[in-house]
Amino acid sequence: MTTSDPLHTPAPERVAVVTGGSRGIGRAVSLQLARDGLAVVVNYTRDAASAEETVKVITADGGRAIAVRADVADEHAVTALFDRAEREFGGVDVVVNAAGHLALSPVADLDLSALDEMHRTNIRGAFVVAQQAARRLRPGGSFLGVSTSVVGTQFPAYGAYVASKAAVESMTLILARELRGRDITVNTVAPGPTATDLFLDGKTPEEIERLAKTPPLERLGTPEDIARVAAFLTSPAGHWVNGQVLRANGGMV
Template sequence: MTSILATPRVALVIGGSGGIGKSIVHKLAAEGFAVAVHYSENQASAQKLADEIVVAGGSAIAVRGDVADETAMTTLFDDVEQFFGGIDVVVNTAGIMILGPVADYDLEAFDLLMRTNVRGTFLVSQQAARRVRSGGAIINFSTTVTRTQFPNYGPYVASKAAVEGLTLVLARELRGRDVTVNAVAPGPTATALFLEGKDEQSIATLEKATPLERIGAPEDIAETVAFLAGPARWINGQTIFTNGGLA
């Protein structure tokens, strides 16, 4: 991988090829970041996004890796550092959501959920803690459902509660590094992950549940991430609920 012209700030967006991650990539690129767009499966989408940023005058590359594979994540971080010269911000949006009641939940599905959401977040956070430069930020993703406690979300909520706990401890472990560590907890957001399997009535009910009477857009979440990645140097060790007032 050949290095390009150095840029002042570099962001690695894990899960950046679609959904909320894609909006975050667009927002950070617009803010002047060079962006590494991570993907695990959809190479075409990630490369297309990176190409769009380059054509618009920005700096971007697409990088692949299984978030729960230690070797893959080490290599991925190495590649981003080699290409851009360093990493200032790591945003980890990667996650899966498999719903079902606790009493009947399939343990293979549980293990897969934990592998991606907990082990994956741990490995990404571990690499980020070792590499993010002074003045940087690490931003993980939780969910508002840790507060709303909807039925059938038990295993998913358990995985995201672990993400919150890990994030808040890491913020304190990085004392003296001038690196902030926070979690963003979106509410209902119009992504394929959220909309899959929901009928219009269910979506309308969730829209009415917020004081703003709508579900979120990926761009709403990207605004919060950009704030934490940039000017929000006094927000640290927090979980930010970006949900329109749902909870």
């Protein structure tokens, strides 16, 4: 007769929900968390093909993942997203809110419809996802928001975008304190210039080169750079970090 050895009992599978998980930083986070052994719910809004491709890459490597469509600003859709995660995988341990919208313009010239769209995703969406995370995360879990280092660098033309991301940063410590006693961490990663479609769109080669030279490391970040930070902050190894905004930007001020 054999008995189980508690020292060698496999740890329960951890489950992650990654919003905006089909492209850019979100995709890199989805892939990294899957490599680390988490089952991943890859959320997307419009690009189903990219979401399914991300899932295909994860499952081909032996991981478990599903793609689920949901507009992060729609509380009913986000509730259904978390319901699906719980039905498929049994619960939620990690939430990374990588969904975001960017529109660049001087304050004087910004179309207010662009402002409304950006704030709908970046503020309302961040709040809706955080609300569900606060309700659903299991003990030992983590919520990670995504901001931008431009909150600190204050580049021209980023006024509306920075206003939306500053809201994400302001919520971080408050939510961490509200979850006192639940063994759940809340942090935000604030990338510097990162070579994603969202960042590169509309910029000239000269602008990209100038921004790449800004950090002391003299290069753009990669989505994988940010994904590794996200993986640490949401892992058991990073669980003593709580209520913090981490600027992952290669040394920009």
